[in-house]
Amino acid sequence: MTASEDRDALVPIRRALLSVSDKTGLIDLARALAARGVELISTGGTARALREAGLSVRDVAELTGFPEMMDGRVKTLHPMVHGALLALRDDPAHQEAMRAHGIAPIDLLVVNLYPFERTVASGADMDACIENIDIGGPAMIRAAAKNHAHVAVAVDPEDYAPLLAELEAHDGAVTLGFRRMLAATAYARTAAYDAAVSAWMADAFAQTAPRRRAVAGRLAQTLRYGENPHQSAAFYLDGSDRPGVATARQLQGKELSYNNINDTDAAFELAAEFDPAEGPACVIVKHANPCGVARGRTLTEAYRRAHDCDRTSAFGGIVALNMPLDGATAEEIARIFTEVVIAPGADEDARAIFAAKKNLRLLVTDALPDPTAPGRVWRQVSGGFLVQDRDNGRVRAQDLRVVTRRAPTQAELDDLMFAWRVAKHVKSNAIVYARDGATVGIGAGQMSRVDSTRIAARKAQDMAAALGLEQSPAVGSVVASDAFFPFPDGLLAAAEAGATAVIQPGGSMRDQEVIDAADKAGLAMVFTGMRHFRH
Secondary structure, three states: OOHHHHHHOOEEOOEEEEEEOOOOOHHHHHHHHHHOOOEEEEOHHHHHHHHHOOOOOEEHHHHHOOOOEOOOOEOOOOHHHHHHHHOOOOOHHHHHHHHHHOOOOOOEEEEEOOOHHHHHHOOOOHHHHHHOOOOHHHHHHHHHHHOOOOOEEEOOHHHHHHHHHHHHHOOOEEOHHHHHHHHHHHHHHHHHHHHHHHHHHHHHOOOOOOOOOOOOOEEEEEEOOOOOOOOOEEEEEOOOOOOOOOOOEEEEOOOOOHHHHHHHHHHHHHHOOOOHHHOOEEEEEEOOEEEEEEEOOOHHHHHHHHHHHOHHHHOOEEEEEOOOEOHHHHHHHOOOOEEEEEEOOEOHHHHHHHOOOOOOEEEEOOOOOOOOOOOEEEEEEOOEEEEEEOOOOOOOHHHOEEOOOOOOOHHHHHHHHHHHHHHOOOOOOOEEEEEOOEEEEEEOOOOOHHHHHHHHHHHHHHHHHHHOOOOOOOOOOEEEEOOOOOOHHHHHHHHHHOOOEEEEOOOOOOHHHHHHHHHHHOOEEEEOOOOOOOO
């Protein structure tokens, strides 16, 4: 369509129906419409708000000849409303039907829906959630959007300013191009709304694998590109309130990239594994894998120890903290180039120090995500997508089964539990060496577990060289494996690197061979009975 054709398809706005749950911007919009001579029609609380603002408004009940009934469940489901929205203005038969039944056209529909998503997020009971499923609103939106050749529809307060600008630019009318844009937005909104309702019902009615799954999101930002510059990308929010990159406030720095968002999410989810009540913890992530994780007496010490694990990989990485960022830690982080820092808060000293680092993104949240909370993970494959529960599995020390002749010491046990939490967030095959509450070598994403074991040991040797240590910090360390050792070779490689204790799920047909090898090497080994594959 050419620009002239778009202008030729102008629709003057003479009558508008306004019915909104979210009253943001309502009065300003209505006043601007009234100033242009637009007749306002409305319902219930919206009509009251307009009258209280001194505006003249006609009730839908007057239009339909029926009062609102059944606690407001029935008010707009009537031919006087839907005929006014659906009628084709250029169809003689439709025009005749409108004249015969006294139906006057509605040119603009302004509707936003009952706050179903917010009601569910608040933890409301089933009755409250069901009562907040909007029926009339989606029906009107879909009708107006279908008939966008003749009707404009606005479903969000953020549509109001562009709508008023359009009316100003075209002397009280709207172009076909603008109506098409509004219609697409409207159908996306009703689709997202229905997706939220269907997902909630599946959970509420214990349908773990419903026949159909709907996915919806709200645009948070368009991104410069995706994983690579030739890929376009955007970031969408699913409406959940889980603390993390999607709900964080960005205090400074340039816009987050696709990879920043992905890596920051991975870092913060791992940081949340460490309860602040048990002390400070720091995670440094590079390419979605942790390259250093540590606890410390202070946040600064935790950062230094995490950084020491792999100083090379930490450059340009993502830092996540389990406590609010303080000035001393910010000063330490600022010594090297860091892409993103995310923490549950940041004090004024920290903000002032980072202010000099214009490209560093600082994100703060109000809390840590709960690593034990239920949730779902989605992954697209060709022709469909996979859905699974979030890995919220937790193993406690009392859940471990000692399978070797030697049981781990208390110090080894503490490190085993630490390493196990880290291994959960490392791409499979995952191997983590840890010592004194800090990682000293991480092997991630290898095709064989023995390769991951050797790479992690090599990382520990690199750490020794970087810190000027006389021997590898893997000597005297413990090892966590996200899944069982299928053969003794990986375990023996860890023993050769100097590890003294191992934590793994167990469950291999060759478990006894691996246990015998551990006994022969003098290792202590415990089984968790739970694995943590992360592909």
